[in-house]
Structures are given as C-alpha cells and as structure tokens.
Amino acid sequence: MKQVEVAAIGVGWVGGTRVETLSRTALVDKLHICDIKPERLAELKARYRPATATLDYQDIIKNDNISVVYISTTPESNHYPIARDCLKAGKNVMLEKPIALELWEADELIMLARRNNLKFTIGYSQRFNTKIAYAKKKIVDGTLGKVVSVLVSRHLSRALGKKIASRVRLSPVVMESTHDLDFVMWLLEPAKPVRVYSQGAYGYMEPVNGSHDVMFTTVTMDNGVVVMIGGGWNFPESFPNYCSTWIEITGTDGALVLDDTQRDNWLNTEKTGQIFPMSTMPGEQVDHVFAGGMGPETIHFLEACIRNTPVMVTPESARVVMETYTAADLSAERNEPVDLPLTNETIAAVADFKAKFRQGINPAVAKP
Numbered sequence: 595m596k597q598v599e600v601a602a603i604g605v606g607w608v609g610g611t612r613v614e615t616l617s618r619t620a621l622v623d624k625l626h627i628c629d630i631k632p633e634r635l636a637e638l639k640a641r642y643r644p645a646t647a648t649l650d651y652q653d654i655i656k657n658d659n660i661s662v663v664y665i666s667t668t669p670e671s672n673h674y675p676i677a678r679d680c681l682k683a684g685k686n687v688m689l690e691k692p693i694a695l696e697l698w699e700a701d702e703l704i705m706l707a708r709r710n711n712l713k714f715t716i717g718y719s720q721r722f723n724t725k726i727a728y729a730k731k732k733i734v735d736g737t738l739g740k741v742v743s744v745l746v747s748r749h750l751s752r753a754l755g756k757k758i759a760s761r762v763r764l765s766p767v768v769m770e771s772t773h774d775l776d777f778v779m780w781l782l783e784p785a786k787p788v789r790v791y792s793q794g795a796y797g798y799m800e801p802v803n804g805s806h807d808v809m810f811t812t813v814t815m816d817n818g819v820v821v822m823i824g825g826g827w828n829f830p831e832s833f834p835n836y837c838s839t840w841i842e843i844t845g846t847d848g849a850l851v852l853d854d855t856q857r858d859n860w861l862n863t864e865k866t867g868q869i870f871p872m873s874t875m876p877g878e879q880v881d882h883v884f885a886g887g888m889g890p891e892t893i894h895f896l897e898a899c900i901r902n903t904p905v906m907v908t909p910e911s912a913r914v915v916m917e918t919y920t921a922a923d924l925s926a927e928r929n930e931p932v933d934l935p936l937t938n939e940t941i942a943a944v945a946d947f948k949a950k951f952r953q954g955i956n957p958a959v960a961k962p
C-alpha cells in the first residue's frame with residue numbers, strides 16, 4: 595500500500611482536527627507537526643506521537659520526504675507566505691480558507707501549483723457536508739429543474755466571532771459567507787457571478803472590533819439565478835463554536851430546504867444546561883467516527899495526492915469566491931452594487947478600503 599509522509603503546520607483548533615484524522619489513517623507513513631506555540635505542540639506531541647514536532651515550519655520545508663502539507667495557521671496573513679514556501683519546495687498543499695488576503699497572492703499560489711504540477715486545494719469543508727452533497731446531486735440529476743434561487747443564512751456564536759475578528763480585520767462575508775459562496779458557486783456550476791450587492795448591520799461586535807455583526811449579500815449569476823447569502827457571528831455563546839445554517843433552493847420543478855441548524859442533537863445536564871453537541875462547522879471526532887465534513891475532507895486530499903486524482907475544491911474556484919466576497923465588502927462600503935469581474939477601478943477602490951480597514955478605521959462608519 596502506498597503511504598506518504600505528511601505535515602500539519604498550525605495545529606490549533608482546525609489543525610488539531612486535521613492531525614486527529616491524519617493520526618488515524620493508514621495512508622500516513624510518518625506524521626510531522628509544527629506550531630509556534632510550544633505548549634500546544636507539546637500537547638499534541640503527547641497525544642499523537644508524531645515522527646517529529648517543530649516550532650519552525652522551515653524544518654517541514656527542508657524535509658524532502660514530506661510530500662503533503664496541511665496549513666491551518668492564523669492570523670490569516672500568514673496563509674500566503676507559508677503556502678508559497680511549501681509550493682516552492684514541491685509539497686502538495688491543503689490550505690484553510692481564505693486562500694490569501696490579496697488577489698495577486700492567490701494568483702501566485704495558483705501559478706506555483708500549476709508550474710510545479712502539485713495538488714493545491716482550499717479547506718471549504720462544507721462541500722463534505724452530506725446535506726450540501728445531496729443538494730449538488732439533486733441539481734445535477736435535474737430533480738429541481740432549472741435552479742431559480744438559492745438562499746443561505748449562517749450564524750456563528752459570538753465567542754467564535756470574537757476569536758476570528760480579533761486576529762485580522764476581516765468581515766463576516768470574508769470569513770463566514772465564504773463557505774456559502776463556495777458551495778453555492780459549486781452547486782450552480784458552470785454559472786458565474788456577475789453582480790454583488792451587500793449590506794452590513796452593526797450590533798454586538800462593533801464596540802469589540804468595529805466589525806459588522808451580520809452581512810447580507812445578493813449575488814446575481816450570469817444565467818439569471820439569484821443568490822442571497824446571510825452570514826454573521828453574533829449568536830449567543832453556546833456549544834463551543836456552535837454554527838446554525840438554513841438553506842432554501844428553488845427550481846422550476848421543485849424546491850429543496852435543508853435545515854442545518856444543528857438542533858437535532860440535544861444534551862441537557864445540570865452542569866452545562868442545554869447544548870447542541872457536534873454542531874461546529876468543521877465537525878469533530880466522536881470516538882471511532884467523525885461527525886462532520888472535515889474528517890472526510892482531510893482524507894480526500896490525501897487520496898487525491900496518492901492516486902493523482904482531481905481535488906474537490908480547485909484553487910481557481912477559491913479565487914472566484916475571493917473576488918466575490920471582495921466585491922461584497924466594497925459594495926457594503928459604497929452602498930451600491932459592484933460588477934464582476936472586478937475592474938481596475940474597483941480593484942483600486944478595494945485596496946483603499948482594505949488599507950483603511952486594517953488601520954482600524956472602518957470605512958463604513960468613518961466620516962470623510
């Protein structure tokens with residue numbers, strides 16, 4: 595049986611989930627882990643007994659025996675340099691979203707992967723959610739007829755919102771609706787997005803980090819399908835990293851409604867009160883079985899590398915998603931629709947917007 599040496603760079607919450615899956619599969623010959631936090635590295639080293647554990651990802655780069663790398667680092671500004679170094683060193687890379695912070699960075703990563711004939715994918719784990727897979731199947735087999743509209747509403751708990759929005763100044767559409775933009779674009783392939791209109795609303799998060807609580811984004815596709823995606827992070831704190839999603843797809847021959855609000859598992863104890871276990875977005879290992887999409891997604895990439903088969907999420911599709919949420923951010927700031935593909939004028943406006951946003955001035959509230 596063919597096995598490969600695999601590394602995980604960044605082994606916090608999500609990277610820890612990847613390592614758990616990688617430590618269980620016979621496809622991995624040797625597992626290597628890397629994190630800049632010594633205490634987290636020591637914790638996972640004791641739990642999974644990897645072949646090596648390092649504080650410096652250059653040790654992974656230098657090890658020619660490692661052919662597959664999972665990158666799950668934060669802040670998101672280090673996705674691009676770490677992925678670039680891995681791809682330059684000839685590693686196959688699975689990188690968590692977002693692919694990069696700038697479109698040119700994404701383009702360079704895509705070019706490096708193509709030039710070096712490497713597998714490169716982005717962690718859009720919702721494509722491995724069985725409900726989303728079912729929606730794809732029912733659209734492709736024609737059950738719904740011609741798709742007319744798609745609605746997705748996703749809310750995360752505010753504890754997770756605070757964690758995400760405090761490390762890099764990114765909006766809910768970039769950090770959360772990105773998953774929905776990805777799977778909706780996948781459902782609607784080969785249609786392409788041509789117009790984006792987004793509105794954001796302030797609430798709990800504004801005094802915390804200047805961010806919108808919720809953004810609602812309308813995307814018009816080139817075949818006329820209308821998409822509405824709501825994404826936010828102001829739900830009250832609940833089961834660690836609780837996520838609730840509601841999906842409606844209408845077509846000329848039928849409709850599909852998917853309840854992914856995660857209320858189907860209900861644990862109530864004197865100690866914790868009511869919680870909805872197994873309700874995180876990526877999912878979690880439950881003894882011998884993985885509840886959610888990230889476990890199968892982790893194995894899928896490994897198999898794609900070993901068998902030389904296509905990856906589920908191409909980096910080119912992640913780039914389309916990036917352009918769409920970039921347009922959404924600009925639309926919310928300008929209070930007007932933005933056309934896709936972005937023009938030189940809108941790309942320049944995005945650069946100004948991002949510069950102000952990263953300095954801590956939220957352009958949506960700043961007065962000239």
Ligand SMILES: NC(=O)c1ccc[n+]([C@@H]2O[C@H](COP(=O)([O-])OP(=O)(O)OC[C@H]3O[C@@H](n4cnc5c(N)ncnc54)[C@H](O)[C@@H]3O)[C@@H](O)[C@H]2O)c1
Nearest residue numbers: 604606607608609629630631666667668690691719875876
């Ligand atoms: N697919 C999903 O459902 C999903 C869900 C949540 C988060 N994410 C994405 O996964 C990524 C990780 O999120 P998280 O919640 O696990 O974050 P986290 O902060 O819990 O973990 C990130 C880890 O990266 C480490 N790190 C930072 N710089 C490093 C470096 N140079 N070398 C090695 N390690 C380094 C940190 O020490 C930390 O342990 C994010 O980009 C996020 O957008 C995806």
